[in-house]
Amino acid sequence: MKFRFDDQPxxxxxxxxxxxxxEGALLPPANIVxxxxxxxxxxxxxxxxxxxxxANLKSVTAREDVDTQDTLVLMNEEDLQDNTRExxxxxxxxxxxxxxxxxxxxxxxxxxETYGLRKFVILVHSVAIRAGVLxxxxxxxxxxxxxxxxxSYGWNVMGESRALDDFVDPSSxxxxxxxxxxxxxxPDTNTLYFSPEQAxxxxxxxxxxxxxxxxxxxxLIDEPQNMATPxxxxxIATLNPLVVLRYSAxxxxxxxxxxxxxxxxxxxxxxxxxxxVKGIVAGSDGQPYLHFKKVVSKSKKLFSTLMIDKATNNSxxxxxxxxxxxxxxxxxxxxxxxxxGLVVDNILxxxxxxxxxxxxxxxxxxxxxxxxxxxxxxxxxxxxRTHLARQSTLNAAQVDVKVxxxxxxxxVADYVGDNAPLPEMFDSIFREEWVRAGGxxxxxxxxxxxxxxxxxxxxxxxxxxxxxxxxxxxxxEARAYKExxxxxxxxxxxxxxxxxxxxxxxxxxxWDNPNVFQIGFLRHTRSDTERRQQIGRGLRLPVDQxxxxxxxxxxxxxxxxxxxxxxxxxxxxxxxxxxxxxxAGTAPDVEDANSEVVIRRRSSMFESPExxxxxxxxxxxxxxRVSVDTPAxxxxxxxxxxxxxxxxxxxxxxxVQSAELVYDDNGLVITEDSSVSDGAGEKVLVAGQRLPNxxxxxxxxxxxxxxxxxxxxxxxxxxxxxxxxxxxxxxxHDPDRWARVTAQAIRVVVIEQMVQNITYEPMDEDTxxxxxxxxxxxxxxxxPKVEAGKPAxxxxxxxxxxDGLNLFDHVDYDSHVERHFAEQLENDRDRIKLFTKLPRxxxxxxxxxxxxxxxxxxxxxxxxxxxxLVRETKDTLNLDNLAWDEALRIRFAxxxxxxxxxxxxxxxxxxxxxxxxxxxS
Numbered sequence: 001m002k003f004r005f006d007d008q009p010x011x012x013x014x015x016x017x018x019x020x021x022x023e024g025a026l027l028p029p030a031n032i033v034x035x036x037x038x039x040x041x042x043x044x045x046x047x048x049x050x051x052x053x054x055a056n057l058k059s060v061t062a063r064e065d066v067d068t069q070d071t072l073v074l075m076n077e078e079d080l081q082d083n084t085r086e087x088x089x090x091x092x093x094x095x096x097x098x099x100x101x102x103x104x105x106x107x108x109x110x111x112x113e114t115y116g117l118r119k120f121v122i123l124v125h126s127v128a129i130r131a132g133v134l135x136x137x138x139x140x141x142x143x144x145x146x147x148x149x150x151x152s153y154g155w156n157v158m159g160e161s162r163a164l165d166d167f168v169d170p171s172s173x174x175x176x177x178x179x180x181x182x183x184x185x186x187p188d189t190n191t192l193y194f195s196p197e198q199a200x201x202x203x204x205x206x207x208x209x210x211x212x213x214x215x216x217x218x219x220l221i222d223e224p225q226n227m228a229t230p231x232x233x234x235x236i237a238t239l240n241p242l243v244v245l246r247y248s249a250x251x252x253x254x255x256x257x258x259x260x261x262x263x264x265x266x267x268x269x270x271x272x273x274x275x276x277v278k279g280i281v282a283g284s285d286g287q288p289y290l291h292f293k294k295v296v297s298k299s300k301k302l303f304s305t306l307m308i309d310k311a312t313n314n315s316x317x318x319x320x321x322x323x324x325x326x327x328x329x330x331x332x333x334x335x336x337x338x339x340x341g342l343v344v345d346n347i348l349x350x351x352x353x354x355x356x357x358x359x360x361x362x363x364x365x366x367x368x369x370x371x372x373x374x375x376x377x378x379x380x381x382x383x384x385r386t387h388l389a390r391q392s393t394l395n396a397a398q399v400d401v402k403v404x405x406x407x408x409x410x411x412v413a414d415y416v417g418d419n420a421p422l423p424e425m426f427d428s429i430f431r432e433e434w435v436r437a438g439g440x441x442x443x444x445x446x447x448x449x450x451x452x453x454x455x456x457x458x459x460x461x462x463x464x465x466x467x468x469x470x471x472x473x474x475x476x477e478a479r480a481y482k483e484x485x486x487x488x489x490x491x492x493x494x495x496x497x498x499x500x501x502x503x504x505x506x507x508x509x510x511w512d513n514p515n516v517f518q519i520g521f522l523r524h525t526r527s528d529t530e531r532r533q534q535i536g537r538g539l540r541l542p543v544d545q546x547x548x549x550x551x552x553x554x555x556x557x558x559x560x561x562x563x564x565x566x567x568x569x570x571x572x573x574x575x576x577x578x579x580x581x582x583x584a585g586t587a588p589d590v591e592d593a594n595s596e597v598v599i600r601r602r603s604s605m606f607e608s609p610e611x612x613x614x615x616x617x618x619x620x621x622x623x624x625r626v627s628v629d630t631p632a633x634x635x636x637x638x639x640x641x642x643x644x645x646x647x648x649x650x651x652x653x654x655x656v657q658s659a660e661l662v663y664d665d666n667g668l669v670i671t672e673d674s675s676v677s678d679g680a681g682e683k684v685l686v687a688g689q690r691l692p693n694x695x696x697x698x699x700x701x702x703x704x705x706x707x708x709x710x711x712x713x714x715x716x717x718x719x720x721x722x723x724x725x726x727x728x729x730x731x732x733h734d735p736d737r738w739a740r741v742t743a744q745a746i747r748v749v750v751i752e753q754m755v756q757n758i759t760y761e762p763m764d765e766d767t768x769x770x771x772x773x774x775x776x777x778x779x780x781x782x783x784p785k786v787e788a789g790k791p792a793x794x795x796x797x798x799x800x801x802x803d804g805l806n807l808f809d810h811v812d813y814d815s816h817v818e819r820h821f822a823e824q825l826e827n828d829r830d831r832i833k834l835f836t837k838l839p840r841x842x843x844x845x846x847x848x849x850x851x852x853x854x855x856x857x858x859x860x861x862x863x864x865x866x867x868x869l870v871r872e873t874k875d876t877l878n879l880d881n882l883a884w885d886e887a888l889r890i891r892f893a894x895x896x897x898x899x900x901x902x903x904x905x906x907x908x909x910x911x912x913x914x915x916x917x918x919x920x921s
Contacts, residue, residue, distance in 0.1 A: 003489070004547045005102070005143040010261055010271055014092055014103045017060050017259035018245060019110045021090060025052035026115050037172040038116030042215035043242045046117070050074070053088065057256060065265075066257045073256055075244070077237035080187045081209070085237040089244040089255035091224075095266035095667075096532075097273075097512070097539030100247045101136045104220045105176075107245065109148050111218065112174045119167065119217040121239055122178045125226040130157070132512075133178055133222065135488065158183055158192075168211045177217070181227050184209075184235040213240035220245050225252040250532075250577060264663035270551055272539040273517075273558040278386070279566040279657035280378045280681060282370035288329075288338040289369030292362040293320070295352045302347040304354050310334050313744075313885070318568065329356075337700055338736070371654075373421060376522050378654045378681040379561045380422075381429050383407065383520040386559050387499070388437045390517050394555060400545045401555070402494045405518040406501045406537060412455050414522065415502050422502070422522065426451060445497065452491070453502040488513055494545060514540040514549075520561040531573040535560065557660075566657045566676040573661075574668045597797045599779045599810045606775065606807060610834040610858045617868045617903045618856055619769045622760040622896055624845060629757075630715055633749060638722040642745035649730035649737055654681030692735035694720060694742075701743030707848045707885065709747050719746055748884070754847050755891050762901045774842050775807065792819065801826060807836035818854060820912035821873045825857065831916075833858040838870075846892035848885040853893060853907070861918055869916065870897055872909040879909065 028038040029045025039046065054072040061069045076086045094100040108120045124130045137155050144153075153174035156163035167177045187193045192208040206214075219241040221227060225248055227236065236244065246255060249263070266272050291307035303324050309316035311334025321332050329342035346355040352364035362368070383405050391403040407422075409415050415422045427447035434444050491498050492515055501516075516538035538558040542550045550556065562569050605611055637643070656679040662671045695716055702709045702716075711719075723742065731738040792798065795814045800806040804826050813819040818837070825835045835857040843850040857869040872890055879887040890909050897907035910917045 002547050003139050003543060004549070005140055008099070008271075010266075010269070011099055011103050011106070013064075014094060014100075014259045014261065015107045015110055017064055018090060018092065018107050019114060020060055021053060021056045021258065022111070022115060023056060025049045025056055028116055036170075037112075037118055039112075039118035040172045041170045042168075043117055043119050043218065044214060044216040046115075046216075046242060048088070048242070050088075057258070060258050064258060065260050069256060075233075075237070075255065077233055079238035079240070080185075080193075080234050081238060083238075083240075085240055087237075087241050087244060089246060091246040091248075091251050091254050091257045093251055093254075093257065093260040093262065094247065094249060095261055095263045095272060095539075096249045096536040097541075098261055098266050098271045100249075101133055101222070102140060104222070104245065104247050105136065105140065106144070106147075108176070108218065108220060109144060109151060109153065109174065112153070113148055113151050117218055117242075118172065118174050119215045120174070120176050121212070121217045121219045121241075122176060123181055123184075123219060123221045123227065123236065124178065125181050125223055127180075129222055130178055130180060137176070164192075164208050164211065168215055177212075181232055181235060184238060185231050187238075209238060213238065216240050216242045218243050218245065221247065223248050225250060228252050262663075262665070263667035264665055267663055270553045270556070271541070273541065273556040274553065275535055275539075275661040276557055276559045277566055277569050277657070277659055277661065278382050278559060278561045279569055279655075279659075279676075280375050280382070280561065280563050281565050281655040281657060282372075282375045282563060287369045288336075288342065289318070289367075290329075290342075290362060291367040292354055292364055295347060295349065295364065302349070304344070304347050308333055308339070309336060311336055316740075318565075335700075337697070373425075374654055374682045375563050376422070377425060377429065378656060379520045379522060379563060380407070380426055381433065381682070382561045382656055383518045383559075384426075384430055384433045384500075385437070386518050386561075388433060388439075390555075390557075392437065397555070399550060399552075399555060400494075401542050401550060402492055402499065402515055402545070403517050404491065404499055404501060404513055404515045405520070406503060406513075406516045407520045407522055409453075409455075409502055409504060410523045412504065415453055416455070423448070423451070426500070449497045451500040451502060452498040455504045492543065492545075512537050512540055515542045517542070517557070518559045518561065521563065523563065531562075531569060532576050535573075566659050566671070567673055570661075570669045570671055577668060597810060599797065599808050599812060601775055601777045601808055602806070605805075605834055606771075608834065611807065611836075613866075613903075614834065614856055614858050614868050615771050617900050617905050618870060618897070619771065620762045620765075620901055621767050621769065622762045622845065622899060624758050624760050624847070624892070624895075626754045626759075626847065627757045628711070628715075628750060628753060630718070633715070633746075633753065634719050634722045636749045636753075637719050637746050638724065640745045640749055642748055643723065643727055643741065645741045646727040646730050646738060649734050649741075650680075651733050655679070656681045692731055692739075694731050694735060694739055697735055697739035698743050698746070701739050702747060707747060707751065709750060709847075711746070711750070716746075751847050751888060755888065755895075758847070758892065758895055760896045760899045762899060769842060774839055775836070776839075792816070798822070805829070805832050805834055807834065812837055812839075815873075815875070817873050817875050817912045821855070821871075821910075824912065824915065825855075831859050831861065833860060833866075844889075844893050844896045846889050846896075848888045848892070851889040851893055857916070859916065859918070867918065868903065868905050869918070870905055870907045871916065872907075873911060874909060875911060877909065877911060877914060 025048060027047040027049065029047075032038050033040075050072055054070065057072055058068060058070040061067065072088060074086050075089050076084065079085050092100070092103070094103065104122075108117075111117050112120075122133060124133060134155070134157070151174060152172075153176065154166070155176035155178060156166055158164070158177055158179035163177065167175045183190055183192060187209075195207045217239060219236065219239055221236070221244060224246040227233070244255075251257070261271075267274060289307075289309050293305040293307060296303050296305070301324060303322050305320060305322050306329070307318055307320050308329060310319035310321070310332070316333075316336060323329070323332065323344050325344050325347060327344045329344070330336070330339040333339045341358045342360070343357040344354065345357045347353075348355070354362045356362075387403055387405045394401050394403065409422065414420055430447040430450070431444055435441050490496055491501070491513065501513075519538055535558070541556055544550060560569075564572075657676050658679065659671050659676040661669050664670045695713065698720065699711075699713070699716055702711065720742070794816065797810045797812050798819055800809050800811055800822075802809075806822070806826065811819065811822040813822065822835075822837070825832050835855060838853050838856050840852045843852055845851075853870045854873050855869070855871040857871060859867045859869055861867050870893075872893070874882065876882070879890060882890075894907055897905045906918065908917050
């Protein structure tokens with residue numbers, strides 16, 4: 001098979017954006033030898049008119065989907081040989097899979113044809129990208145020779161025999177030198193920087209790097225975000241470039257950005273495959289879930305970042321925490337029982353590991369608490385199932401495309417060796433899925449002939465585990481890349497049975513095959529930098545058996561099968577995109593993002609009779625007493641709708657989540673959780689499981705939940721006995737979840753009963769609130785800075801009028817509703833005598849947590865009656881529209897303020913539209 005190339009509009013636009021910059025701005029050298037290209041002896045004779053270049057930059061950026069730029073920014077760097085270099089940089093942003101390597105080679109050839117330039121250096125940062133660049137040169141050679149029939153060109157790799165000499169020797173042939181940045185950023189050890197020990201016969205003793213600098217090449221940088229360190233910037237300057245052209249999907253620094261083709265736009269116009277995700281949410285294997293992510297050192301103390309399950313209102317959620325020696329994971333988790341006894345005993349470096357007091361040791365990156373093999377089986381199953389369905393669809397549509405699936409393997413031993421689980425796992429699951437898809441059982445192909453593996457290896461063929469990107473491992477990885485790339489066309493041929501590729505996870509970057517439709521990432525540990533690389537391996541549009549590109553979007557979908565929930569994948573992908581230079585919207589200026597506001601108490605208001613009378617009524621603290629009607633409780637729980645969740649507890653199993661990625665204008669994934677579909681995965685069998693002590697489990701959930709509740713054991717037993725039998729059976733499948741759902745149902749019923757039966761009683765006066773403790777004389781707040789002409793932030797601090805009625809000279813608001821309400825109080829001078837936002841230090845006890853009301857107000861009603869008000873402001877009057885516990889706190893607060901010992905306090909909830917609501921219920 002031979003790939004076919006044609007002029008695609010998006011690639012032509014990217015090429016024109018750069019070439020048009022130099023029209024009238026790039027002047028050829030004088031005294032050109034007749035019949036020789038102007039740049040045959042190097043580009044040092046060319047002159048750049050910065051004034052014309054700036055004018056062209058304005059013109060190009062005005063027509064492109066980038067910010068119009070009329071000022072040319074030059075990079076000024078001291079190189080690694082102490083020479084000061086100044087040169088322009090231009091950036092082109094192109095989504096992965098849209099052909100940026102093709103584009104920058106074509107751009108260089110256009111510049112060579114139009115202006116006579118002949119010397120180009122292509123800088124890469126990894127073996128993988130270098131291999132991909134060389135393959136693109138091979139694949140496109142005939143195509144470009146037909147496009148540029150009068151232009152001969154060649155390419156070499158820095159470090160190979162005669163590569164440097166061919167590049168610097170005078171020639172009308174366009175010369176490309178492909179170089180790894182690692183060869184340039186080590187001047188003390190790389191021979192490129194050394195002069196020959198003996199001068200040549202004609203007396204030349206110039207180092208290799210100086211020869212390149214004398215040629216003043218055009219430098220093309222592939223993935224420049226990996227070359228942004230000060231050292232690597234100096235290394236680039238050492239090449240003495242005439243111009244630097246930067247190509248990436250995610251620039252960290254956009255030097256003179258002239259063209260953009262982002263992820264969203266590329267997907268919308270069908271230039272890449274759409275991306276879907278199947279997330280396998282691992283079922284528990286009975287151990288506590290722990291994922292040891294990283295170790296950091298601060299102030300000579302070590303801290304570990306862990307991912308754990310943490311208690312929430314509904315169910316535990318995977319949450320990232322930071323711990324140090326002595327921290328109790330049981331407490332950090334919200335007292336989930338599975339973490340009892342897990343106290344950090346030690347954190348160690350080299351190798352990074354954690355030791356717990358119970359003897360458990362975790363290595364960096366290790367993840368426990370999941371059945372890994374069952375997760376892998378689901379990933380393999382879903383990948384094969386999607387593969388067979390995709391091939392069947394293409395065959396039915398008579399589209400002659402061979403479907404490929406890719407599995408990334410973290411350890412060679414998982415695939416190679418006597419105890420490797422993956423080959424047998426794949427073969428057995430393939431047979432099952434073949435029959436499930438309707439295939440003839442007597443015609444099942446041999447699964448072992450369908451799979452092929454590429455791993456790093458030594459010269460003698462010993463397979464190696466590598467980490468990716470290490471110079472010491474580059475030779476091993478280069479062999480695998482060579483094999484993958486050399487077989488790129490062969491594996492696309494339907495006559496070749498190989499359709500499932502197993503590759504080392506360290507080889508995830510810089511290579512791809514257009515017909516990869518599914519990717520399964522089979523890993524032992526999780527990394528925070530994998531998702532973008534996973535996607536990149538399969539984004540390119542597929543080709544048929546004749547090498548023609550398939551552009552029908554109905555067929556072009558890449559499915560990622562990952563071992564995390566869709567929400568985790570989406571959030572992780574967005575974080576990686578931003579970290580790599582993507583945009584999350586308009587970010588504020590870091591230096592001006594925050595400002596400090598000092599809030600001062602007004603002494604005249606604080607010492608006024610109005611405040612004294614108000615404070616005397618609300619400063620008390622009270623305890624509450626409740627009684628529970630046990631028969632009513634038992635009946636209400638057994639009929640509670642909150643038990644309905646028990647019907648969804650099935651035998652332990654993984655969950656397969658599927659969704660398609662939808663991008664916003666900045667290239668971030670915005671797929672909603674509501675569009676994620678769930679399917680059943682492999683069942684997790686737990687042998688020898690004891691019958692659970694559900695009474696103890698429920699008691700623990702009641703006692704250690706967000707709203708602790710202690711009931712007598714006879715009451716708990718009576719409630720559990722009354723639960724319908726259809727719901728009881730689920731306790732054996734997932735006792736922890738069963739107890740959590742049941743406890744929440746009990747908690748809801750009990751607390752709702754409490755609203756009717758609760759009574760408050762003021763405590764002794766010496767325990768009451770102190771005004772000076774609650775209302776500080778001076779308090780500083782760090783708040784978002786409000787820019788002129790822009791709306792106020794959702795929360796912040798707003799200045800109060802100098803002659804206002806506020807106890808403070810600013811109002812500290814948590815919502816626009818609160819800010820508007822404060823403005824209304826200030827403007828109601830006939831009735832309002834004083835008001836204050838109650839600081840969160842002022843609290844009312846309730847069975848669902850402490851509660852801080854919003855406002856305390858002194859009001860004259862009808863000019864005759866003085867009222868002392870406490871108000872809660874929300875955006876709705878209907879408490880049923882609020883969160884369950886939030887509404888309950890307001891209802892309990894009514895009971896609290898009803899027993900004010902020093903005079904009546906009127907408590908109510910309201911909105912900024914409904915005002916004070918005096919006399920309403």
